[in-house]
Amino acid sequence: MLIQCGPRVAMRRAVAAVLALLLLTLAAGCGQDSGQGDAGTPADDAGQAGEPTVTVTGAWARPAPKGEMSAAFFVIENQGSEAVRLTGVRTDVAATAEIHETVQEGSTARMQRVDAIDVPAGGRVELAPGGYHVMLMDLQRDLNAGDGIQLVLEFADGQEVTVTAEVRDAPAGGHDGAH
Numbered sequence: 001m002l003i004q005c006g007p008r009v010a011m012r013r014a015v016a017a018v019l020a021l022l023l024l025t026l027a028a029g030c031g032q033d034s035g036q037g038d039a040g041t042p043a044d045d046a047g048q049a050g051e052p053t054v055t056v057t058g059a060w061a062r063p064a065p066k067g068e069m070s071a072a073f074f075v076i077e078n079q080g081s082e083a084v085r086l087t088g089v090r091t092d093v094a095a096t097a098e099i100h101e102t103v104q105e106g107s108t109a110r111m112q113r114v115d116a117i118d119v120p121a122g123g124r125v126e127l128a129p130g131g132y133h134v135m136l137m138d139l140q141r142d143l144n145a146g147d148g149i150q151l152v153l154e155f156a157d158g159q160e161v162t163v164t165a166e167v168r169d170a171p172a173g174g175h176d177g178a179h
Contacts, residue, residue: 053080054119054155059165061149066142070094072134072151072165073127078119085156086117086125093149095138102130111135116156129170143167 059074078084089097100111109130117132119125127133134151136143143149147167152160 054078054084054153054159054161056153056161056163059151059163061136061143061165061167063145063167063169064136064139064143066139068139070136070139070143070167071100071129072097072136072149073129074151074163074165075124075126076117076119076153077124078121081121083121083123084119084159086119086153087115087156088154089134090152090154091136091150093140093143094136095140096135097151098135098137099132100135101132145169 055077057075057077059072061072062070064070072089076086086099089099091097098113099115099117101114102109103112113135114132117125117127125132145168148164149167150162151165152162154160
């Protein structure tokens, strides 16, 4: 039996197939030394082929002028059966993007760079003011409220997730998370 679908559905299926093939090729080319097994590849326990194991929601960043710093926040959810590790972030709006965390030392909060954030299998990690966050340093342009900026999250297993973060002020009552 042949089931016909509209051009949009056919295009989505074609794109999903190409992305699945690309992810499998990247995973094979990156080797198996990451300690993460096949977490994040389309064929793992997360679901059917082509489904990502990692989703990112609620992405936002603080407004700031060119040349200054900002911070980005979001939630990472791992639907896979293996832990995944966020190891880096790329963006064209900053010369440098680093993963940081806020550490309380007595009555003083200080920020420090971290090499990675582990997201447990079936779990989630929230990057939020006062905790983990992405520092965007030496901004290449002004970040104004209402703008959208792209962030590419890099995982140790070869997955990359591109998200658009809305530039906006901190939520009411939130810690500002600025350095």
